[in-house]
Amino acid sequence: MSPWRLRLLIISLLTVSILGALDHTIVSTSLATVAGELGALEHMSWVVVGYTLASTVLLPVIGKLGDAIGPRRVFLASLVLFLVASLACGFAQDMPQLIAGRVVQGMSSAGIQLMSQTIVAEVTTPRERPRFMAIIGAAFPIAILVGPVLGGLITDYWGWQWVFWINLPFGVVALALAMVAIPALPGFGRQRFDVAGTILFTIAMVALVLAVTWVGDADLAVASIVLFAIAAIAFTAFFLVELRATEPLVPLRLFANRTVAAGTALSAIIGIGLFAITAYLPTYVQMAYRTSATVSGLIPIATVFGMLVSNLLSGWLVSRTGHYRVYPIAGTALGAAGLLAMSLLPVGAPLWVPMILMAVVGIGTGGFMSLVVAVVQSAVPRRDMGSMTAGVNLVRQIGSTVATAVIGGVIGFGVAALLPGSLDASTLTPQLVHAASPEVQSQVAAIYSQVFAPVFLALAVVYALGIVAAVLLPAGRLSDEHEPVPSSQPVTA
Template sequence: MTLSHLRFRLLVVSLLAVSFLGALDNTVVSTAIATVAGQLGALEHMSWIVVGYTLASTVLLPILGKLGDRVGPRAIFLTSVTMFILTSVACGFANSFAWLIVARVIQGMSSAGLQLMSQTIIAEVTSPRERPKYMAIIGAAFPVAILIGPVLGGLITDYWGWPWVFWINAPVGAVALLLAIVAVPHIQPGKAARFDIAGSIALTIGLVSLVLAVSWLGDDSQVAPMTAAFALAAIAFAVFVVIELRVAEPLVPLRWFADRTIAAGTVISAIVGIGLFSITAFLPTYFQMAYRTSATVSGLVPIATVFGMLVSNLTTGWLASRTGHYRIYPLIGTTLGTAGLATMAFLPLGAPLWVPMLAMAVVGLGTGAFMSLIVAVVQSAVPRSETGTITASVNLVRQVGATVGTAIVGSFIGVSVVALLPKTLNAATLTPATVRTLDAATQLEVAQVYRDVFVPVYIALAVTYAVGIIASVLLPDGRLSDEHGPVRTSDTESITV
């Protein structure tokens, strides 16, 4: 059987739709969080609508990656899409907060399989040379979701009601599922082997403990559980490493990281989470307080960042597939990210808004240059039988980096602002609207506080991108192969795209 041009295009459309569905869900739901939690009588616990989802997604990544290699990515993919649709419907029908959180946790577990298996399937049916172009197309789902998700979520919540932010997934997901059933080929699983259950348990305990611990950073009432969670995470990760060094089929083969392509590529991938995702959530607050802009205007800077990411992601994917060369793009990208964030650190207070917009657009351009490409490069360094596992590992590092980075940045900003604000102001109740009612001198003082707090954040993130420059230099130079290699299909099918 041959994967025809038409079937391949249907496959790409299906994978793009599913990836977009998973990426859009969080950005759409974020707008409705306060409404949902308020109507279900649990406003003080509303963060768990997001935390439960992201925690479950993070924990399941390595497990689903290994399962995809053992039972075949098609089965994991179709199961994930089906579960995502069903749990989306269940979320919309939630009549209690407990019901909603359980449904969101299962939805998060299924969402891990959407992006992960999309990347794995593309790797299975394309050559390393073709892969960056199609990986970039699928990767474009994330920046597009960031751009339109909050607006779409607001419109749905205001005009249809909050259940529809979940129910909207059902019709889109059903179409994507039907396309996937037709287009996704039956890919033979790798060799049967005992699943690394002990490693899975240790890693799950470690990740859950770490995510909970960083979510409690800066909360004085949670010092004891935070300390215990960090200690448990350290022990669990140590046990995980010991297990992985001893089992025959480890969940994450640590021997991979002796390979420079995998080691350098994993560090570069982590930059996306640590260096960019950790700051974008706080940019609107910075500009509302330091520049005294409206909420709408403050959104222009992250939009410029994401738009730059989208453009360079698609461009570098196309260029890498056309030439086969890849090393130059993460090198340029991390350099641009370093320059953009360093510029943000040294901008004087009161600079025209277009200047930070341009600086953060440069950061977005730099990040997009390697965001999807580096996944394709790392995939090319392992046998096809381990594609799902390596894809999961790269995504796991990125997602944990984003979670930990965001928690640390948020905690630092919160604690520093409280310490530096004038004693006459109550930091707990200070809002952008409140600031604009203050006298000009106090407004300027608040703006200076926020600038002083964000400067070390920008510098730290610029240093993070600079580490990426070193990793990019250490990334072995080479050219992506045109050869498909032995594709593990059930019917010895040839892949023609």
């Protein structure tokens, strides 16, 4: 590709990736307003759950489809569907219509995020790939930083409908750029589709996501246990089917490659070790450090900003030198050290201490967050590029979903068990604690520090396991050579 066309391509992919990432974070601020105006507060969580469920379940299917018919077609179709779904969400007259629109948004968002990474892999050499993958990967931390604030401003001044409609002008421009910049990328065709694997995987993921969503609700505890059992059975059957399938949904044979296995494990560790705890950091800071909601946002901001900077820096450095192994080793070590120090913080430590420590965790994680995707892509045949890119993203998303639910349960049960009888865990809010006596504030701060300490320690152990996975990555340099582009061939059903 010519330099100008490559720049247009990256601008288009980055714009679309930011829209897809923002679509998840920007909506969270407007949820209460949306639910109130549509008169369905009890269904509010399904706006998020439906999106997450659709985007997770379809990842391997979209990856396989991209390998079959080419990532350009899947990307453009996903982007058009995303814009149509955004338009429909803004015009929703009731909660079922909005949830249906969000499901379609989740499906299409998975397609544009996954195909963005696959297209970058198709048009660049393994050596160039980390730099461009880091640029595309910057969409996620950018969305975390600006999404909630942007969502609040749009909801307050324009109305919640514009949270969805804002996608349209940027998406249309990105679509026009993509149609010009993305070259024809033929697929490899498929003789048969893995129907059994797709059905089993869908059952397993739907059961798992619903189980972890409902696990903290006492009224749905039995249903959650049943769904966990269904998920376990379906996943077991799925792996057995994949081992025998001619064209498996997830090519398990590739995990015999040490680079693929270690890179996938590192991706899962990011989801489990950092993404899962980020949502609880503001609550921890408000309770343990007795700060306002605004001040409590400084720690996740420091974490994500560190992630953004190191993500871009490591991608640039790897593209210059070709050497990649040191970054996941150093990154997991920094993550483990930062989380270990968080678990040892005494009550009453200055707020800048956890801010620096979580920034260190973010820096360590960002150093290999996008890099592992590029490294795994360089280790697989071109015909499996979409499938393995989907696999790396899938384990990260599953790890984050499950770990978030587990951490939430540990915090909820731990705080409830340690609170004195005069305080009710179900109605405990930062405002209530801040209005209480200094003795109560100190007691609650000590309880939250005590409950969060083993959580941080467990996540430090996860990152320590990541050091092992990083060490197992084969040493070497990424190649400067393009893999030959496949010749076009008919696609069979």
